[in-house]
Amino acid sequence: MNQEDKILHLLKNGNKLGLELLFRQFYKPLVVYASKFVRTEQEAEDLVQEVFISFWEGDKFSSVQKYMRAYLYHSVKNKCLNYQKANGKIALCGIEDYANTLFESFPDDETFAEKVAAIKIEIEALPQRTRDIFMGVYFHKLSYGEVAEEFNISKNTVKTTLSRAMKTLRGRLSSEAFTLLLLLI
Template identity: 50%
Template sequence: MNEAAYILNLLKQGEKKGLQLLFKKYYRPLVLYALKFVRRQDIAEDIVQEVFIKFWEKKSFIAVDQHLRSYLYQAVHNHCLNSLEKNENRRITSISDYGEWAEEERLDDSEWNQKLEEIYREIRKLPPRTQEIFLAVLFKNKKYKEVAEELHISVNTVKTTIARAMITLKNNLNKKTYLFLLFITKNL
């Protein structure tokens, strides 16, 4: 039995040890993931803690089969989007807007890593400058203006480069992997 299955089993038995193990294994990676969206450590920590509390109090673990990691990342992602939308009064696209990323399509750890590797493999095929811009905006959460100033290019060049990179990736990745890319990156 893998660690995630063991944790789920403990949680389903009502054992708080399961919650402790869940926290120990996933807290730090989830906070780092949340930081991609909210950019503040305290907010990221609050979001992850809230996800854990709701996961325990609402007994959400009962519905989670084998894809604990994917479930937690999706929950943190959605909480981050809700936090941004509430705190910044701007529309953020939620994962449900991606349509085809259904609840039953949660990925387990190996599928998650495989999708990431496919994405990074395609990103490495992009021209070096395009890679630099794409990674800065989508994975380092830098603003277009910030990237433009750092690279001494116009904001429009950054936007055009990102748009072209997304088209290339959409054409080179299978549909499910491209939807996964949309899920893990911030909203453009």
């Protein structure tokens, strides 16, 4: 049983030691990750603490079967984006930023790093225009209309291109890597 599974088991059994271990293992890397989205370290710390509180009090761990790390990162990302939206702040990150943060935060987790690397390789293997549309919508958070205007194509073409890209990535990536991709976008 790896450390994440142990923590999840403790949490599901109502043992507060699970929350303590969760905090020790993930707090600092999550603050580093959150700082990519917000301006100050204090904001990053506050948002990560809110995620932990929500995770514990909302009993959200009970629905997590696997990939708790991905769930936490996705939760922090959403919390940061909602914070930015509420405060009129925008900060965009690309796949490089995500990959660098994940590699820096988890140098000892080879499996996780391998999945991120596989995602990056497969995105890079997409045709140039498909890749640009995919990156624009999912990592630069542009609307379909903005991407359509940039490439001088229709919104339906953007949707079709994204659908084909996702189908291609689903076929090329392992199920775990594809799930991680869905959590990142």
